[in-house]
Amino acid sequence: MSSNALTIPGTQIQARPWVDQLHQWLTTVDHKRLGILYILSALLFLAIGGVEALIIRIQLMHSHNNFVSPEVFNRMFTMHGTTMIFFVAMPILFGFANYLVPLMIGARDMAFPRLNAFSFWLSFMGGLLLYFSFLGGSGLYGAGNAPDVGWWAYAPLGSRAFSPGHSSDYWTLALLVSGLGSIGTAINIIATVLCMRCPGMKLSRMPLLAWLNLVMAGMVLIAITPLSAAQIMLLIDRYLGGHFFDTQAGGSAVLWMHFFWIFGHPEVYILVIPAFAFLSEIIPVFSRKPIFGYPVMVAATVAIGLVSTSVWAHHMFSIGMNSYANSFFAITTMAVGIPTGIKIFNWIGTMWGGKIRLKVPMLFCIGFLFQFLIAGLTGIMQAAVPFDWQLTLSYFVVAHFHYVIVGGILFAIFGAFYYWYPKMTGRMLSESLGKWHFWFFLIGFHLTFDVMHIPGLLGMPRRIYTYEPGRGWDTLNLIITIGAFIQAIAILVFVANLIISYFRGAEAGNDPWDAWTLEWSTSSPPPPYNFATVPTVASRRPLWDLKHPEDPDSHYE
């Protein structure tokens, strides 16, 4: 490990043979190593899901393109969506939560270290299971290999009549297995936050990152459960002669939609709340001010968590619900914009009057603010139900949710990488490569996803492997594809930065950003036990109190 780790007599770590090191990584129950494993596995799947996205974009570059067959295209968008949500976004956020929550609350590990390892391996194996479908999915029928039913697998398309062979089973089982992993992690985060805080760290002094991950974990319990139940029901339908979703035998396709989206919409917030958490840590440090309105930020997060469990049917405005149901889900959807808006205002309030340092983590956070604002506003458009009857299932929606997930969540994740990489490795990421990464990604992102709204408004549905010429979609799609490749270049710069900086980056020291939360009080990377002595805190910014004994926060709280 790095030379600046605290040296405690008798714990000096020698260089070990690689088999030994591998064994240590595979059997580890240390929250930091598991966090890094989560992140690395997510990066692996990010590369795979990214290649799938590029295949989709090449195929759609112009009308009547024959780059891939319709069957392959349908597999690509199904695998892209499933991979990015379940095996990239969730694991990477769980990884950061795992790594950071115990450090930020002054704990020595998660509450259940072995459950933690079990959960990670479940999630990871779920991903491998999904990709094993390319080999094992054909079954006896010579049917397609990888799942091709879309990442919602709407009934009855997922039933055996329309999806023979085993491709959908791999999808079902992969989600079931990784879902169990997610539930394990959620329980662990909740228990850790509630029970493992260091002396003095009341809930009201907890860093927002821990608060937001607590809310996120609660939502995982609410959201993943119906998804897992639905997957089991689907398996019963497919193999035990059940008829839950079998419309030919009186089953209900709409039931599946409800099950899926009562998971699917909270899922969006499960992903975005940890992104909010990154912003709530990074923006104050780079604005040199405490977060504006801490209690309101907590309340807004809890409000988002509660309201977001009653908005799911806004994914289903086109299924013919009656006007009362449509109106209900319109108002709840618009209402969730209120606490979200409060958050954006509070981040701006934090920057206001500060001394903003435009380092790479902050650049990504500013990108987030700008793009998440637009994503929220296009979301409001779709909450206006009749407008959504035009927008839903079109490329406008695809642009909207990529604005949320890429323009919002992924930008925040990149910010988190640049901010916490020094803590995880002891080395700084290169600032200049980071700027190249930021600008390339920003330009590629806007080329792709700004333009993508327009074919939607011009009537282009999603999930089509080709389209007719003369609809005015060709040039727009070409621009979108070019943007996708620019984003791919940015990702390569990012990966190069991760690798080069690991070996050549500047030494980080304990606290490279002059930050205020507990993880910066220990060495980089932290020793296995995190803190030599368990810290005691008196305010929300314990390191501020240490650095400014003349004016500590504890005087005001």
Added chain:
Amino acid sequence: MALRMKSSLDCGWQIVLLLFWSARSLWAVQPGGSTAPGTNIFSPASTPAKSIVDLSVFVLVITGIIFVVVCTLLVYSIAKFRERAVDAGREPPQVYGSTQIELAWTIIPILIVVVLFLATARVIHAIEDVPVSVGGLEVTAIGHQYWWEFRYPKLGIVTANELHIPVSDPNHPTPTFLQLLSVDTDHSFWVPELAGKTDLIPNHPNRMWMDPQRTGVFLGQCAQYCGTQHAKMLLRVSVDSPEEFAAWIRSQQQPAAQEAGVNAGKRVFETNACMNCHTVAGTAANGRFGPDLTHLMSRVTIAAGAAENTHNNLRLWIQDPSAIKPGSLMPAMRLSDADLDAVVSYMETLR
């Protein structure tokens, strides 16, 4: 550093210009102007689509104002509060929050949401709760993998993929009410210039309506992923003048043409698998799995809009459908050349 910031700013401007150019395509087809078929949601030709545009303009204006206000605050705070060299080492005043400001930016969004919701609920009600009127035309649209069946129950007409409906004069409205069914997976009926989309879900009948106010052809396609060939499940709606529509009804109500010269082709049709899936009214062929072919030649396209209805395309479609629409459920018939010519000739008499 300054240079790099400047070049990225230039690049930003180029992107803005490019986006502006892209957005221009939305105005390329002006409402009521050209009659070239389009699929632009901002070029409505029917009441539901028009009230959606009215609502969407309202929502766009409000969200536009929010965007400008918040964006200005964001850009201003970045520009104004950047750390400068003279600041080095000094921390800014530590501000923890402000109840008044928090209240302000909670209450204002609540008011905006109330206004947006009321506007939305009004349009939901206006479109969704319209009773079926006596003068209206009733059509049942049935989704199949990957084509549309249209049945006019009161007129005894069955056709496929190309919906004919009458133009509706605002003074004497003749709206069309669609009952939406599906025999297999989920589909969605979307003709953007006539109405928003509504799904066709098995075991879950839906309905929608439209009252097109100009004649012409309107394009659309299936919007809900329904399987391999979801992309080529295209829709054509022909909005006819009252006279054209009456004539179309009369011709569709005729039984299939019986021409002596094509008996060989008819025999091929009826002794092969064709008749298991297709209906030709007045003959032994009464399959319902594929489109009704009684008046095949009255349609402009075949294969749910995937190809024009020409001699060569018909021939290719019968012999090797995957050349036009890979994954389509129409099997390759592998007929001899003589049989193929005969059956195509027969098809071409079904006007």
